[in-house]
Amino acid sequence: MKLRIVLSFFALITWLTAFGQEKPNPAIVEKGLIKISVMYPYAEGKTFNMEYYETKHMPMVAGFLGSNLVKYTIEKGIASGIPNQPLPFMAIGTFYVKSLSDYQAAIAPNRDAIRADFTNYTNISPVILVSEVIK
Template structure:
């Protein structure tokens, strides 16, 4: 009887492992050539303030909602140091929106400009610098 239970258990484990579809999981958001990247830079400086928690949980999701289906994904960087650990961080935060259509992005932002700008006071006193770039190359290094 014990051998029969062990056999059934072994068969169940094998079935469970072979039934897993980990190889069919979709890859996480990835940058692709031809996409556009909107970079929002918040420069550090004397008397500059930035509420990262609000930016992460409220502002960026709000703007992402305005962009809609044109948005592939977004990222947020929190500055931790300059070139060396002792150097002052040049940007307290950098936000990125990865989009497929610049004209659609500009339209969405233009239609919601007042809401976006009026929300700044809730997380920063920094006037952001914005750059829109085209992704020209994406490189990957094979770890060996």
């Protein structure tokens, strides 16, 4: 009888652990993170090598950020939000980090290397927005 109670208790604990708690969704970005959006505006005659950006440039910058980096994303522009209007951005790279000051400290000594790499994938000067994730 005691063994049955103990086994029932462990079964309940196992069930609660597996199914009784909401599991975090890794696709959801946490409130309070710092988001660095590097946006590449579209313009006639401008070029962008997405393969290089995805396989070389973004991993290089992510490596500089170390454990401060939560995740990064790469977006390829495909259309404007208004029909028959030009594409606003060819691409957007986004870094989500825990600390703005740690981000700045990691980027500062590597700024020249990051900028020098631009010529390997684009002739566009990016627009950078630093923001805080609210929701």
